[in-house]
Amino acid sequence: MPELTISEVARQVGLQASAIRYYERIGLLPRAPRMSGQRRYDTTALYRLAIIQRARQLGFTLTEIRHLFFGFRNITRASERWRTLSQRKLAELDRLMDGIKAVRGLLKNMMTKCRCDTLDQCGKGIFRSMNRSVVSKRPPANYPHRLLRWVLSPQSRDGQ
Numbered sequence: 001m002p003e004l005t006i007s008e009v010a011r012q013v014g015l016q017a018s019a020i021r022y023y024e025r026i027g028l029l030p031r032a033p034r035m036s037g038q039r040r041y042d043t044t045a046l047y048r049l050a051i052i053q054r055a056r057q058l059g060f061t062l063t064e065i066r067h068l069f070f071g072f073r074n075i076t077r078a079s080e081r082w083r084t085l086s087q088r089k090l091a092e093l094d095r096l097m098d099g100i101k102a103v104r105g106l107l108k109n110m111m112t113k114c115r116c117d118t119l120d121q122c123g124k125g126i127f128r129s130m131n132r133s134v135v136s137k138r139p140p141a142n143y144p145h146r147l148l149r150w151v152l153s154p155q156s157r158d159g160q
Contacts, residue, residue: 004041006032013049020049028052028065059089 010017023029024039029048032039055065064085072081116122 006039009041009045
């Protein structure tokens with residue numbers, strides 16, 4: 001029998017009630033039955049939310065979490081689901097680390113080689129080197145916003 005209110009669930013899992021309503025609205029959490037107009041949850045909601053939170057902590061997007069729940073055949077074991085998604089996430093992290101290394105190298109290069117007196121001189125040098133730079137040394141196109149948001153501000157992933 002569902003007996004937990006949304007505020008009780010929120011307190012137990014460490015989320016805002018609005019996040020729980022959002023997860024329900026987008027289908028990650030089944031719609032809770034209502035009693036006197038209030039949502040009532042059972043312990044399975046706590047377990048589902050624990051999975052969602054752990055996945056978010058590991059950098060999984062809401063789309064990837066949806067795939068965890070609904071992107072496999074019903075008989076697929078949880079461990080196999082996690083393994084499949086984890087392999088993809090690790091490959092993504094490897095690509096992001098390559099981007100970080102490339103940017104790190106560019107920053108070190110600028111620190112040691114820049115002898116410009118004015119920003120115009122810097123701009124001229126950067127413009128010239130852009131035409132000569134090797135494509136493999138450039139960071140991924142989504143590097144600035146996606147990587148920095150993911151690496152530096154894990155909290156911002158909750159709203160993703």
